[in-house]
Amino acid sequence: MKRYLIIYLVGLLALSSCNTKQDIRFKLSPEEAAQEANSGSYVISPELLGDIYYSMDKSSNYQFIDLRTPLLYDNGHLKGAINIPFTALSHNHNCETFISQKHINIIYGESTEQVIFAGFLLQQLGIQNYFIILGDYDFIENNIIKHYNVLSAPYNPEIAQYNYAKIVKETAGSQNYSGGGKTAKPTLHIKRRKKAAAGGGCD
Amino acid sequence: MKKIDVLYVGIMLVGAFWAFIVTSNSEPISRVTPCKLVDIIAQSDKYISTDELARRLMSDDPTLTLIDLRNKQEFNSYSLNGAINIPLQDLLNKQYVDIINQDVQTVIFYSNSSDLAVKAWMLTQRMGYSNNYILKGGLNRWVETILRPEEPSATATLADYEKYSFRKAASAYFGGGSVTGESVSKKPALHIKRRKKAAAGGGCD
Numbered sequence: 001m002k003r004y005l006i007i008y009l010v011g012l013l014a015l016s017s018c019n020t021k022q023d024i025r026f027k028l029s030p031e032e033a034a035q036e037a038n039s040g041s042y043v044i045s046p047e048l049l050g051d052i053y054y055s056m057d058k059s060s061n062y063q064f065i066d067l068r069t070p071l072l073y074d075n076g077h078l079k080g081a082i083n084i085p086f087t088a089l090s091h092n093h094n095c096e097t098f099i100s101q102k103h104i105n106i107i108y109g110e111s112t113e114q115v116i117f118a119g120f121l122l123q124q125l126g127i128q129n130y131f132i133i134l135g136d137y138d139f140i141e142n143n144i145i146k147h148y149n150v151l152s153a154p155y156n157p158e159i160a161q162y163n164y165a166k167i168v169k170e171t172a173g174s175q176n177y178s179g180g181g182k183t184a185k186p187t188l189h190i191k192r193r194k195k196a197a198a199g200g201g202c203d
Numbered sequence: 204m205k206k207i208d209v210l211y212v213g214i215m216l217v218g219a220f221w222a223f224i225v226t227s228n229s230e231p232i233s234r235v236t237p238c239k240l241v242d243i244i245a246q247s248d249k250y251i252s253t254d255e256l257a258r259r260l261m262s263d264d265p266t267l268t269l270i271d272l273r274n275k276q277e278f279n280s281y282s283l284n285g286a287i288n289i290p291l292q293d294l295l296n297k298q299y300v301d302i303i304n305q306d307v308q309t310v311i312f313y314s315n316s317s318d319l320a321v322k323a324w325m326l327t328q329r330m331g332y333s334n335n336y337i338l339k340g341g342l343n344r345w346v347e348t349i350l351r352p353e354e355p356s357a358t359a360t361l362a363d364y365e366k367y368s369f370r371k372a373a374s375a376y377f378g379g380g381s382v383t384g385e386s387v388s389k390k391p392a393l394h395i396k397r398r399k400k401a402a403a404g405g406g407c408d
Contacts (some may be wrong), residue, residue, distance in 0.1 A: 004211075024236075024237050025236070025237065025240065026237060026329075030295055030326050030329050030330055031295050033326060033329075034292055034293075034294050034295045034326055035292050035293050036320075037292065037319070037322040037323075037326070038291060038292060070356060085264065086241075086244075086245060087245040087246075089241045089245070090238040090239075090241040090245075092241050095238060095241075097233065112316070112317065112318070113317045113321050113337075113339075115323060116317075116318055116321045116322065117244050117321055120321070120322050120325055121237065121240065121241065121244075121325070124237075124329075155317075157316035157317070157318055157343070158314065158315050158316050158318040158319065159315060160277070160315045160342065160343065161315075161343045161346075162342075162343065162346045164280070164281035164342055164346065164350075165280050165281040167346060167350055167351070167378075168350065168377070168378040170378075186395075
């Protein structure tokens with residue numbers, strides 16, 4: 001009996017060590033994440049970014065994280081940013097830094113899509129002290145850091161930038177669809193001339 | 204049964220209970236872990252370009268399922284041909300599982316930009332679904348590239364001109380005002396010349 005108990009306990013220990021390796025877990029279920037997906041509260045405004053960037057010193061609690069490749073990072077990055085390439089995010093040390101709650105992480109990357117991936121991942125992990133910067137590095141550098149301008153303020157890619165229905169209506173194509181379904185094709189009216197009465201016979 | 208045996212059995216029961224608690228806290232096997240999800244995001248071919256989508260729509264590809272993730276009002280105002288409206292927050296509702304968990308159909312998510320589509324795609328990957336794609340740039344890019352394509356510069360390559368040529372044709376197909384001259388919506392009048400029938404002769408004059 002004693003021997004079985006030892007084997008049993010060893011098995012339990014192995015099971016627990018397997019589980020502690022996966023200590024990074026989702027806090028939100030996919031269904032909960034879907035419900036909260038429309039929240040954009042973690043997107044930093046250009047004004048706040050400018051304030052943080054220009055008032056940052058060694059004592060500040062902010063940390064910029066650059067998700068681009070090391071080559072792009074070496075060519076230029078935000079002052080004080082550390083490089084965690086998105087493709088290497090799952091590597092142990094990177095992962096720990098990325099989800100670290102020691103600092104308030106401000107994340108930017110190659111594109112808006114890449115940053116949204118990163119931000120939505122953190123949201124699902126239940127991490128709260130982070131911001132993401134929309135737009136790629138060039139946009140951030142040119143429109144927020146170097147020249148704060150009219151393009152910086154309303155930047156939200158999810159806003160419809162055109163009146164789609166109007167554009168299609170202006171010159172409707174054969175396959176456009178706008179609200180009420182496909183427009184019915186006009187009926188083809190072919191007027192046929194009345195056939196002349198066949199002549200013949202004697203009047 | 205000896206007292207010591209009862210103690211052993213007790214330890215085993217406590218251990219079994221503890222193991223149950225530990226394992227029940229982890230993600231279900233069918234769903235991916237955060238680190239695995241990051242690898243999937245980094246390595247997957249997840250985007251479809253507006254050009255590719257236009258090409259497939261123009262060829263009436265029956266394997267295409269378009270999911271419009273915007274709200275109903277925006278969807279009713281304009282949507283791509285044949286799209287189904289599933290607002291992002293409803294995406295994982297049971298009623299839509301058969302639509303987004305596909306082996307045969309290619310499911311393409313879109314919204315005004317890639318924002319909502321990126322999130323939708325990520326959720327489907329977490330659920331372990333395949334065959335899902337993101338329309339890169341969304342409807343805003345659809346307008347810029349397909350409905351209103353920009354003419355390449357004089358120094359552009361032949362490939363750029365070929366792409367522009369395709370986009371002009373696509374614009375005429377989907378409607379966008381890029382084609383100058385007569386409106387593309389009007390089909391040229393069908394002129395059918397009919398030969399005059401000779402009066403049937405005969406009879407007595």
